[in-house]
Amino acid sequence: MDFNAFYNGQEFEAYRYLGAHTQDRGVIFRTYAPSAHRVSVIGEFTDWREIPMERVGNGQFWEVYVKDAAVGHMYKYRVHHGGSFVDHCDPYGYLAEVRPANASIVYNNKNYVFHDNEWCASRHDLQNEKLNIYELHFGSWKKKGLEETDWYSYREMADLLIPYVKEMAYNYIEIMPLNEYPNDLSWGYQPTGFFAPTSRYGKPDDLRYFIEQCHLNHVGVILDFVPVHFAIDGFALNNFDGTPLYNYPNDAVGKSEWGTCNFQHSRGDVCSFLNSSAYYWLNEFHFDGLRLDAVGNLIYWQGNSQRGENREAMKFLQTLNRGLKERIPHCLLFAEDSSSYQGVTAPIEQGGLGFDYKWDLGWMNDTLDFFKKTPEERKEHYHKLTFSMMYFYNEHFILPFSHDEVVHGKKTIVDKMYGSYEEKFAQARALYLYMYAHPGKKLNFMGNEFGQLREWHEYREQDWTLLHYPMHQSFHQFHKDLIRLYNEHDAFYQNDFNEKGFAWIDCQKEEQSLYVFKRCSEETLIFFFNFSDAPQDYLYEEKGKLTCLLNTNDHIYSGQGDRIDHIETGDNITIPAYTGMVYQLQD
Known part of the structure; x- marks a missing residue:
């Protein structure tokens, strides 16, 4: 571990050094406790008796190698300060007991072999994707x-x-x-x-x-x-x-x-x-x-x-x-x-x-x-x-x-x-x-x-x-x-964060609680919403013919079934109460 980076807030792999790590036929335990007067590891491997840890590095880290410890063994750190001590779970522990118990458990993180490389290599930020x-x-x-x-x-x-x-x-x-x-x-x-x-x-x-x-x-x-x-x-x-x-x-x-x-x-x-x-x-x-x-x-x-x-x-x-x-x-x-x-x-x-x-x-x-x-x-x-x-x-x-x-x-x-x-x-x-x-x-x-x-x-x-x-x-x-x-x-989704991807068609229908807007990419979708409790008439004046893709009021959704399959410029349509509709603009 880079100790300068650790103290400067720049370290990203402290878990590789601190914690419990299998080594040879035992386990090496390391913890960071700069103000502790004494630290021991206790665990199943010694019937919970203390094994004193030694100061290492700059004296703020503690370490001990326990040859009798193994994967699956429970352990804690006994941290002495002043005239008392507290038993703590490992801040960098890989596994712990199921609550309400709280001991850490030695675990080997190196055994699993992933087979998802293709997925991981294909990841990206999705700004213009779903x-x-x-x-x-x-x-x-x-x-x-x-x-x-x-x-x-x-x-x-x-x-x-x-x-x-x-x-x-x-x-x-x-x-x-x-x-x-x-x-x-x-x-x-x-x-x-x-x-x-x-x-x-x-x-x-x-x-x-x-x-x-x-x-x-x-x-x-x-x-x-x-x-x-x-x-x-x-x-x-x-x-x-x-x-x-x-x-x-x-x-x-x-x-x-x-x-x-x-x-x-x-x-x-x-x-x-x-x-x-x-x-x-x-x-x-x-x-x-x-x-x-x-x-x-x-x-x-x-x-x-x-x-x-x-x-x-x-x-x-x-x-x-x-x-x-x-x-x-x-x-x-x-x-x-x-x-x-x-x-x-x-x-x-x-x-x-x-x-x-x-x-x-x-x-x-x-x-x-x-x-x-x-x-x-x-x-x-x-x-x-x-x-x-x-x-x-x-x-x-x-x-x-x-x-x-x-x-x-x-x-x-x-x-x-x-x-x-x-x-x-x-x-x-x-x-x-x-x-x-x-x-x-x-x-x-x-x-x-x-x-x-x-x-x-x-x-x-x-x-x-x-x-x-x-x-x-x-x-x-x-x-x-x-x-x-x-x-x-x-x-x-394609232009979620681009102003050309959205435009209001009508957002001044306060009395009717009507909203009409469009989403644009290489295609254009038009959305109609009536959030009032009564049917509302609306004169569609945009250019082009529209084909319905989804109506929230359809029978299959337990609605009333009032559906308009096509809309053209100049049509006066009726939007049912509490209904949203999406249409595709035809070329």
């Missing part, structure tokens, strides 16, 4: 039984999830954090193991198998990555060497709004830890990209713009993104950022943060707020649906309907819609056509695609039995057809 992401929580997409811990393994999920994703025609999945974490309720966002895939679903090589199978089936995999904070639990990073090594010593900035410990990004050793973790997932597991959680809390102190920019954390982001792109040029980097900071997806050499994409949470909030309102109220809030195009080209945006929008009393996407059961589904179909028609890449959380009505909980699988009900089955079919249309017509 990017349609299915977000999921690994442990609650489906379960083997009714118990909370009836999880499918990484290998079992390959056989279950991949065929479903291919059937729906999503081309990427995004998995909520798979780093080890002690509390199921945190969904992985309060990590304790930044190099250890959670043991809930198997071992690291099982996860490698899952990702490889995704790639062999032309499905990309994005991992949710948590660079802002870590779990407060004393057995993990918190006060690892007897001092706040990874977090701030001052609780005013050291504790997050989630009750966790904030990383101190002004420390180079902390940044190297996070750099190495991010690179580890991409390099050692072949993840195609990372979605960085809570980036706004890195841009601004505690996520509050009034407290000012956290320049050291922003420097960390630039170093991280630049370093990852240098090592894996076509990895995809996503920022989940709720702030209005400019330059998240701008190049680093131009002063930006260097992400490929930013979640458009402004679009998400405005859109869902609009659909919660009554038809009368929508007239006054009409421009909630036009505002996004006033800022859209400032960044490269993802349009997300994520897990955060279907929990904690917010209701599910379908249930947010105003009106009766039937009206909710009619509006949700129009909503999703609007989402796919709008410029930007797409992300949809599991269950949304078949009209889940119960809020998501991590301990229950999705309500797949809803597919036995006609309204949910037809909504599911609508999603299949919509995604097929998205995949087949490049006007949906």
Whole structure:
């Protein structure tokens, strides 16, 4: 390891030096604990008796070779500071016990041989191509039984999830954090193991198998990555060497709004830890990209713009993104950022943060707020649906309907819609056509695609039995057809971030809640939306003949069936209530 780079926040492979590594017939253990007075390794190989570790390097690192240790053995570091000690799991450990136990486990990461080289060699940034992401929580997409811990393994999920994703025609999945974490309720966002895939679903090589199978089936995999904070639990990073090594010593900035410990990004050793973790997932597991959680809390102190920019954390982001792109040029980097900071997806050499994409949470909030309102109220809030195009080209945006929008009393996407059961589904179909028609890449959380009505909980699988009900089955079919249309017509995505790819035809129909716009590539698609509760007449005055590709009101989607197959210049058409329609302009 390059020790200067480690202390300067430039190291990306610290995991190759630190942690537990098999060597000859034993294991060499190394940890970083600069303020510790004494460190020992304890484990199964000595019946949990202490084996003293020696200071190495500059005296801030500790090392011991244990000839009796082997793959599969549990271990911890006993870190002495002052007159007491704490037993910690390994910050660089590759595997850990299933919660609530917390020992690290010796693991050999060198055995798995990938066969996805063709996929990895073909990866690129997808700026002008389709990017349609299915977000999921690994442990609650489906379960083997009714118990909370009836999880499918990484290998079992390959056989279950991949065929479903291919059937729906999503081309990427995004998995909520798979780093080890002690509390199921945190969904992985309060990590304790930044190099250890959670043991809930198997071992690291099982996860490698899952990702490889995704790639062999032309499905990309994005991992949710948590660079802002870590779990407060004393057995993990918190006060690892007897001092706040990874977090701030001052609780005013050291504790997050989630009750966790904030990383101190002004420390180079902390940044190297996070750099190495991010690179580890991409390099050692072949993840195609990372979605960085809570980036706004890195841009601004505690996520509050009034407290000012956290320049050291922003420097960390630039170093991280630049370093990852240098090592894996076509990895995809996503920022989940709720702030209005400019330059998240701008190049680093131009002063930006260097992400490929930013979640458009402004679009998400405005859109869902609009659909919660009554038809009368929508007239006054009409421009909630036009505002996004006033800022859209400032960044490269993802349009997300994520897990955060279907929990904690917010209701599910379908249930947010105003009106009766039937009206909710009619509006949700129009909503999703609007989402796919709008410029930007797409992300949809599991269950949304078949009209889940119960809020998501991590301990229950999705309500797949809803597919036995006609309204949910037809909504599911609508999603299949919509995604097929998205995949087949490049006007949906080819010019997402080019102003020539979108134009309003009519966005001044406040009283009727009508919207008409076009998406352009080598073909032109015209979209009509009526978000009122009554049919609305519209005079089409654009040149050319239109052919219908999809109508959200079709009988097959449990609609009323009022469909207009062709439209010509000068036609006065009637758009049914709560309906979206897409037409192809004929040459």
